[in-house]
Amino acid sequence: MQTNLITEGAITFEAEGAFYNPKMLLNREINVAMSLSLGLTDYLDALSASGIRGLRVAKEAGVEKVSFNDINPHACQLIEKNLARNSILGTVTCSNANVLLHERHFQAVDLDPFGSPSSYLSAASRSALSYLFITATDTAPLCGAHLMSGIRKYMAVPLRTVYHREMGARILLGLAARELARLDKSMQPMLTHVTDHYVRTYLRLTNGAKAADRCLRKLGYVEHCPACGSFRLMPEAEPEGICRHCKGKTRLAGPLWLGGIHERETIKTALGWDGLGHRAQKILSTCAGEIEAPMYYDHHSICERLSLTPGKIDEAIERLIERGYQASRTHFCGMGIKTNACMTDVEMAIRPD
Ligand SMILES: C[S@@+](CC[C@H](N)C(=O)[O-])C[C@H]1O[C@@H](n2cnc3c(N)ncnc32)[C@H](O)[C@@H]1O
Ligand SMILES: [Zn+2]
Numbered sequence: 001m002q003t004n005l006i007t008e009g010a011i012t013f014e015a016e017g018a019f020y021n022p023k024m025l026l027n028r029e030i031n032v033a034m035s036l037s038l039g040l041t042d043y044l045d046a047l048s049a050s051g052i053r054g055l056r057v058a059k060e061a062g063v064e065k066v067s068f069n070d071i072n073p074h075a076c077q078l079i080e081k082n083l084a085r086n087s088i089l090g091t092v093t094c095s096n097a098n099v100l101l102h103e104r105h106f107q108a109v110d111l112d113p114f115g116s117p118s119s120y121l122s123a124a125s126r127s128a129l130s131y132l133f134i135t136a137t138d139t140a141p142l143c144g145a146h147l148m149s150g151i152r153k154y155m156a157v158p159l160r161t162v163y164h165r166e167m168g169a170r171i172l173l174g175l176a177a178r179e180l181a182r183l184d185k186s187m188q189p190m191l192t193h194v195t196d197h198y199v200r201t202y203l204r205l206t207n208g209a210k211a212a213d214r215c216l217r218k219l220g221y222v223e224h225c226p227a228c229g230s231f232r233l234m235p236e237a238e239p240e241g242i243c244r245h246c247k248g249k250t251r252l253a254g255p256l257w258l259g260g261i262h263e264r265e266t267i268k269t270a271l272g273w274d275g276l277g278h279r280a281q282k283i284l285s286t287c288a289g290e291i292e293a294p295m296y297y298d299h300h301s302i303c304e305r306l307s308l309t310p311g312k313i314d315e316a317i318e319r320l321i322e323r324g325y326q327a328s329r330t331h332f333c334g335m336g337i338k339t340n341a342c343m344t345d346v347e348m349a350i351r352p353d
Helices: 022-038 052-060 073-085 097-103 118-127 139-143 147-154 164-181 209-216 264-271 278-289 299-305 313-322 343-350
Strands: 004-008 011-015 042-045 065-069 091-093 106-111 128-136 185-195 198-207 219-224 231-234 251-257 327-330 333-339
Touching (some): 004 052, 011 052, 022 106, 022 128, 022 185, 022 198, 022 264, 042 052, 052 065, 065 073, 097 118, 118 128, 118 164, 128 164, 139 147, 139 164, 164 185, 164 198, 164 209, 164 219, 185 264, 185 278, 264 278, 278 327, 299 343, 313 327, 313 333, 313 343, 333 343
Parallel strands (some): 042 106
Antiparallel strands (some): 128 198, 185 198, 219 251, 327 333
16 A cells, blocks of 8 residues: 655655545644544544544543544554554554444544545434534435435425535534434533535534424425525425515425524634644634624625625624624624524625715
């Protein structure tokens, strides 16, 4: 196996092409910051490849017990070598992740698969005692570009909308909430970001049937109007109807997670780690400033539809706040406006006086 020597963060390690994706550096960097802020003690990198994710958690977040697993024996050899090179003690298993996750419990389980995490979610929900971290790179099914695949993998109907990045995150969270609820567990997302072509979420877990019931009540549907881009959140599925804003025919997406996706204080603590690069800092600060209202309006497409020359997004947000609404920017999209106002009020805030 032809390997290269790579340095990422505080780790120098060996990897070969299929086992190392440099585009995920930001994902791993934020992972170290979150692991540090949570004070983890026991972490499983369930799909390790070269082991870089777990190695960084061990060295840079100082997590005492880090376990590595990969089904591929070459990957396991690499992990052993990389542990020795960095003088880190860790346990390495070469199992099918689903088998390991059914056999053992870990304080924190990290799923970072090629593509969809859906086939590991059930076992990971069982194994994880306090935290479950998930990456999904199958954004096409999650965001509604591949409808049937989305339905099969996530047991939900996704829709391709201007806020498709958040749609994808909430479809994934919706499945996680249901998988956990089957085991009488509930979840509280601490950070959820969609960056490049993946969704990444950090979930805090709690045991108990009552909490799981409360969690399931945070699932719901989104009625979306493809004609004007307005949307409405609904606790129950309803027949597709007529848009209140433009009278267009609406479509329904869901079930998906309509609860909070960030914990501001945890993100602020994570921001305190000095190993974060500029882009990661920016993503985390924007996430910390996001209001809780699900989905967002796209400033640019509204201006286009109304034939307006786009003004400043921040000014539109200010006007919404002056009128008593909650409003913020969003890391999901540079043109996005998160608000609890309806389309008519957003249009008023965007139009020059
Ligand atoms: C995307 S890579 C992991 C990347 C790594 N976490 C990182 O940050 O660099 C996914 C890994 O999962 C492994 N894998 C695939 N199916 C598996 C299974 N059922 N059980 C355990 N490992 C599996 C593959 O061999 C591959 O190394
Ligand atoms: Zn409409």
